[in-house]
Amino acid sequence: MAKERRAIILYPAYFDAERSREDGRRVTRRLAVNAPTVEEIARAADSLGLKPRIETERAHPSTPWKQEGRVLVKADYYKTSVVRRIAERVKEARAAKAKGPS
Secondary structure: OOOOOOOOOOHHHHHHHOOOOOOOOOOOOOEOOOOOOHHHHHHHHHHHOOOOOOEEOOOOOOOOOOOOOEEEEEOOOHHHHHHHHHHHHHHHHHHHHHHHOO
């Protein structure tokens, strides 16, 4: 019997350069961005084929007053590697956007 895959929950706080590790950031400062949005995270997850689902009325447990939302994805690998790969994609998308159309 196959094990049911639970959704991996991704909060914007995981990718936020403004936050410390203590406040919920999960990636290195090098991969973090300022004020990431659930839409950016969902686009990055979609580009990795993870079928993201956005939940807008949610908040990171360390900041329950900030309802930034969260993204749910299903993946066959560890959460840490999913978080790192999504952080890389968000960073790349920000860099491409900053560069502008070529």
